[in-house]
Amino acid sequence: MRTALKLVNNNEPNPAIELAKHHRQLIARVGSSQDRAAFQALFEHFAPRIKAMMLKGGMGVMQAEDLMQDVMMTVWRKSSQFSPDRGTVSAWIFTIARNARIDLMRKASSRPYDDVYEMEIAADDKSSDDEVLQSQREECISAALQDLPKDQREVIQLAFVADLSQSEIAKKLSLPIGTVKSRMRLAYGKLKGKLEAVR
Amino acid sequence: MKLTHHLDDATLVRYAAGDLDEAFAVIVSSHLAMCEQCRKASHDAEELGGQMLEAAEETAVNEDAFAKLMAAIDEQNQANVDGVDAQNVHQFPKKRAAISGDVPMPLQRFLGSQIADIEWKKVAPGISKHDIDLGKDVPSSLYLLNIAEGQAVPEHGHGGMEMTLILSGAYTDRFGRFGPGDIADLDEHVEHQPIVEAGAPCICLVATEKPTKFKGLVERILQPIIGI
Ligand SMILES: [Zn+2]
Numbered sequence: 001m002r003t004a005l006k007l008v009n010n011n012e013p014n015p016a017i018e019l020a021k022h023h024r025q026l027i028a029r030v031g032s033s034q035d036r037a038a039f040q041a042l043f044e045h046f047a048p049r050i051k052a053m054m055l056k057g058g059m060g061v062m063q064a065e066d067l068m069q070d071v072m073m074t075v076w077r078k079s080s081q082f083s084p085d086r087g088t089v090s091a092w093i094f095t096i097a098r099n100a101r102i103d104l105m106r107k108a109s110s111r112p113y114d115d116v117y118e119m120e121i122a123a124d125d126k127s128s129d130d131e132v133l134q135s136q137r138e139e140c141i142s143a144a145l146q147d148l149p150k151d152q153r154e155v156i157q158l159a160f161v162a163d164l165s166q167s168e169i170a171k172k173l174s175l176p177i178g179t180v181k182s183r184m185r186l187a188y189g190k191l192k193g194k195l196e197a198v199r
Numbered sequence: 200m201k202l203t204h205h206l207d208d209a210t211l212v213r214y215a216a217g218d219l220d221e222a223f224a225v226i227v228s229s230h231l232a233m234c235e236q237c238r239k240a241s242h243d244a245e246e247l248g249g250q251m252l253e254a255a256e257e258t259a260v261n262e263d264a265f266a267k268l269m270a271a272i273d274e275q276n277q278a279n280v281d282g283v284d285a286q287n288v289h290q291f292p293k294k295r296a297a298i299s300g301d302v303p304m305p306l307q308r309f310l311g312s313q314i315a316d317i318e319w320k321k322v323a324p325g326i327s328k329h330d331i332d333l334g335k336d337v338p339s340s341l342y343l344l345n346i347a348e349g350q351a352v353p354e355h356g357h358g359g360m361e362m363t364l365i366l367s368g369a370y371t372d373r374f375g376r377f378g379p380g381d382i383a384d385l386d387e388h389v390e391h392q393p394i395v396e397a398g399a400p401c402i403c404l405v406a407t408e409k410p411t412k413f414k415g416l417v418e419r420i421l422q423p424i425i426g427i
Contacts, residue, residue, distance in 0.1 A: 019253075040265060043264075044265075046252070047264060047265075048258050048259060048260055049252050049253070049255045049257055050252070051257075051258045051259075051260050052255045052256050052258040053255055055258055056255070064258070065260060065261055065264070068260060068264070069264065069267065069268055072268055073271065073272065076268075076272060086242050087243075087245060087249065088246060088249050089249075090246075090249030090250065090252050090253050091242065091245040091250075093252065094245060094248035094251070095245055095248070098215075098217045102217050108220060108221050108224070108336075108337070111308070112224040112228035113228065115228055115232070115304045115305040115308075116228045116231045116238065116241075116304075119232055119304050141249070145250040145254075156212075156247050156251060157254075159212065160215075160216045160247060160248040160251040160252075161251050161255055163217070165218050166213060166218060182209075184208070184209045185209050185212070188211065188243070188247065191243060191246060191247065192208070192240065
């Protein structure tokens with residue numbers, strides 16, 4: 001069995017980790033100097049994925065394209081607030097897409113998420129620049145996901161991408177809600193365990 | 200703040216995925232505002248979303264999508280009087296005064312910043328309530344309870360998901376002591392009987408799924424009292 005520590009010490013280049021690091025460098029360039037070439041590289045990677053996420057969540061093609069535009073606009077505007085201490089660029093962009101979708105689709109408000117986010121930004125005097133730690137975290141995250149059993153991955157995919165509620169997932173997979181919940185806990189627990197080992 | 204009772208992992212995942220309605224999103228974010236541990240954990244849960252985004256199949260965007268976006272950014276920049284780039288003029292104040300006060304920030308837009316300013320409506324001896332109106336589209340209820348010191352809340356089970364976040368004071372039940380910042384993120388089938396500690400009233404925020412099905416005798420007796 002591989003341990004988190006062994007994974008961290010593994011010297012083989014891993015494309016997922018290289019990509020995460022690359023994105024971190026790109027967003028830093030956008031944030032510090034409005035670097036449009038860096039932003040275009042991020043756009044080319046993330047825009048088609050955001051659009052796919054919106055389509056999977058049940059939006060029409062035009063709406064998905066428009067919301068993708070809004071999300072990437074927010075990425076540009078908030079790029080200087082990105083802090084690698086809080087997570088990867090992918091996770092950060094996911095939260096922007098999630099919030100945009102909540103505001104549009106659920107007739108709800110993403111305000112509670114923004115409140116916590118603003119609080120964190122106000123509290124962060126300076127974010128640490130621990131490259132090694134950030135790379136280790138990126139490695140843990142990609143490892144945890146690669147090892148994720150298919151049934152857990154399915155539940156996570158339906159919740160995060162297809163925007164299904166817990167009870168909709170239960171219905172779709174003909175599972176009791178308790179099973180959906182426990183798969184969520186297991187998928188998250190694995191990731192959390194690995195991340196806590198490097199924190 | 201040293202806290203004892205935190206969010207369930209499944210709740211963190213649902214919050215990260217955007218699956219909670221506003222009542223539960225507000226109570227969860229209020230706990231996050233008071234709890235660094237769960238704040239970090241919520242970001243870990245968001246990594247699941249990041250990885251799913253990475254793994255998502257790609258759908259081609261319109262050919263002119265990037266050019267269109269940059270044109271919109273340029274237009275916004277020109278509209279700014281000083282020509283400063285839009286990304287530097289976002290509406291976030293650098294330091295937020297609203298962190299002052301004893302009401303957690305996600306609740307301040309409903310309650311103001313001071314617990315002492317909340318208006319209460321007496322619903323039973325020793326129990327007052329303050330309803331938070333989230334609009335009728337929100338399927339769950341959000342309210343505050345102000346329970347007198349030493350008061351026992353009648354034993355009750357839950358008709359659905361329920362969370363309780365302590366803002367001030369403390370209570371004890373079979374799960375232990377719940378003080379300021381602690382959240383009871385209970386399974387719907389759990390029964391408990393909180394007793395408020397001596398010394399001060401317990402003020403807590405409660406989010407609960409609106410009752411949709413026929414409930415047990417105890418809940419039907421309790422329901423008119425605290426309105427759950
Ligand atoms: Zn916590």
